[in-house]
Amino acid sequence: MPEQARGGTETAPHPSYRRVTSFVHQRNRFTEGQAHAWERLWPAYGIDVADVVSGAVAYDPPAWFGRRAPLILEIGSGTGESTAAQAAAAPDTDHLAVEVFEPGLAQLLMRVEDAALTNLRLLRGDAVDLLRERVPPGSLAAVRIFFPDPWPKRRHHKRRLVQPEFVALAATRLAPGGVLHLATDWAHYASEMRAACAGEPLLENTSTSEDGWTVRPAERPETKFERRARSEGRDVRDLLFRRIPLRAP
Numbered sequence: 001m002p003e004q005a006r007g008g009t010e011t012a013p014h015p016s017y018r019r020v021t022s023f024v025h026q027r028n029r030f031t032e033g034q035a036h037a038w039e040r041l042w043p044a045y046g047i048d049v050a051d052v053v054s055g056a057v058a059y060d061p062p063a064w065f066g067r068r069a070p071l072i073l074e075i076g077s078g079t080g081e082s083t084a085a086q087a088a089a090a091p092d093t094d095h096l097a098v099e100v101f102e103p104g105l106a107q108l109l110m111r112v113e114d115a116a117l118t119n120l121r122l123l124r125g126d127a128v129d130l131l132r133e134r135v136p137p138g139s140l141a142a143v144r145i146f147f148p149d150p151w152p153k154r155r156h157h158k159r160r161l162v163q164p165e166f167v168a169l170a171a172t173r174l175a176p177g178g179v180l181h182l183a184t185d186w187a188h189y190a191s192e193m194r195a196a197c198a199g200e201p202l203l204e205n206t207s208t209s210e211d212g213w214t215v216r217p218a219e220r221p222e223t224k225f226e227r228r229a230r231s232e233g234r235d236v237r238d239l240l241f242r243r244i245p246l247r248a249p
């Protein structure tokens with residue numbers, strides 16, 4: 001694999017990089033509507049992470065979108081409620097939604113069609129593999145992770161996606177000034193995320209509040225998922241960290 005794709009020294013995996021995945025493989029049953037959408041739309045909008053990682057398909061967003069525009073990568077787009085809304089609201093940016101859950105991707109395909117979105121592509125597979133193996137350093141305008149699986153049991157915390165090693169990886173992929181935007185309704189996970197981001201030398205918190213949280217930016221729409229969390233009494237925390245700009249030597 002070329003050094004550029006591997007990202008040179010910036011992409012070298014942290015010596016203790018975990019390979020416990022942040023998801024478990026589950027049976028992906030489509031509804032009839034999802035199966036239809038998949039059949040019709042996946043060939044046009046979908047790409048397999050495994051193919052990109054193996055090199056069978058080139059990682060080439062300018063070719064996928066037919067233009068060069070700021071590129072935003074969302075990890076764990078679920079059914080794509082906020083993904084589609086954010087892509088529609090920002091037509092001058094291009095969006096990659098990475099998800100392992102196929103019915104969710106099928107749901108998002110329907111949203112892409114309904115809203116006639118041209119600035120969104122779907123990637124099926126593990127976003128960590130994609131980031132580490134193919135996304136070039138300094139190439140992303142934003143990385144978004146909204147409501148990642150909380151893995152609430154202590155023995156499962158190792159499965160949480162947002163941990164220091166992951167934050168270090170994501171930070172290298174951001175362009176200077178690019179943002180890592182996280183949101184969760186799990187208090188313990190939120191504190192862990194804040195600590196991981198605060199400890200990453202490539203990032204600075206954009207929040208000036210004492211506790212470090214950011215008020216939900218208007219561009220992150222409130223989703224059904226989030227409304228349920230609130231109705232069950234869980235506060236939602238947003239974190240917005242910026243990749244520090246390169247300083248002149």
Ligand SMILES: C[S@@+](CC[C@H](N)C(=O)[O-])C[C@H]1O[C@@H](n2cnc3c(N)ncnc32)[C@H](O)[C@@H]1O
Pocket residue numbers: 022023075076077078079080082098099100101104125126127128145146147148149150161223225
């Ligand atoms: C709790 S859901 C949240 C979905 C969505 N962001 C929302 O706010 O409704 C988390 C999603 O992350 C996906 N996921 C977890 N780890 C992932 C990974 N490493 N790569 C891609 N998707 C992942 C899961 O399949 C799941 O659909």
